[in-house]
Amino acid sequence: MPDTLLNLQCDFATALRDRDRTAALAPWLAGDAAHAERRVAIYRANMVAAADKALSAAYPVIRQVVGPEFFHGLAREYQRATPSTSGDLHEFGAAFDTFLARFEHVQDMPWLPDVARLEWAAHRAYGAPDAPGWDPASLATVDPDAQPAIRFQWTPGLAVVTSTRPIVRIWTLHQPGYAGDFSVAWELAETALVARDGFVATVAACTLGEAAFVAASQAGHPLGDAAEAALQQDPHFDLGALLGRALRDRLVCGFTL
Structure with a gap:
């Protein structure tokens, strides 16, 4: 030039x-x-x-x-x-x-920056590529002894946003068509799980244990190690409930051993 x-x-x-x-x-x-x-x-x-x-x-x-x-x-x-x-x-x-x-x-x-982080995660999820297709029933073919070694593949754009503020509540109150209660517990800390469902970005509250599991799994750790990381954050972490939710909401798009 x-x-x-x-x-x-x-x-x-x-x-x-x-x-x-x-x-x-x-x-x-x-x-x-x-x-x-x-x-x-x-x-x-x-x-x-x-x-x-x-x-x-x-x-x-x-x-x-x-x-x-x-x-x-x-x-x-x-x-x-x-x-x-x-x-x-x-x-x-x-x-x-x-x-x-x-x-x-x-x-x-003071909660505005964390809401911005949540919105940017939703913005990125909305523009993420489509997830490859897979059959969740294939999980049933894994030998129980090998299950701790499963490495999940999560849908593109999936993100965890952790905050000391009620960011999910604030986000929910400002969605089109919302007509429920508008009260906010400002002292509440919330963690959000952000994903894409079709042409819509989704935001849902999750526990710190669930967030730790997803973060560890996204980093490449096997199921057993990710579950241990989750339990360190939350002794009441329910792996079965999270996996059921992940499969139902199509947050997982495959796995390797």
Whole structure:
């Protein structure tokens, strides 16, 4: 890439992020400075609008919580602090939770960053590839003595999000069509299991033991070791209940020995 083109692109990107740096583009643009600023402002507005649209798609709950106008300001500040590094706007917003944890104007909502982590996991699950087909009945063919060595293959996009906040409850209250009780036990810590069911991302509460089992299993540990990790977190961990749920909800898509 010629240095002149690289310099132009760098100056243009800088001007988009910082209005005060538009003058750096002057050598590249025809017309006076005021005319140049008006033209660059069009691109800048489009960039902020794209950031707002991308973040709104990934974080609908947070947008509802803070309101569209405030969320637009968040999108503008996030885009300025964390410029996109991918040509795919679906990748924009990965560090939104970290941004919210530091952004001074949302410190009265300390649960917001964890809700952002949950929403990003749901966003990633929604865009995950389809799971390969398999027959769960094949598990019955495994010799009982070999069962502790089973290594489960989990559906793409499956994620565990652990929090000291009631993130599943907050997420549930802001889903379309919700008409139940709106009370929140703010002192409650919740862990979420996030997956994809067809064309919908699903979020469900799970125990710390279940979360530990899934995390260990996803890391490649066999069933026996994953169960031990789960029991260390929760002495009441019920392996049978979790596996029944995983098979029913199609969270597992295969296994190896």
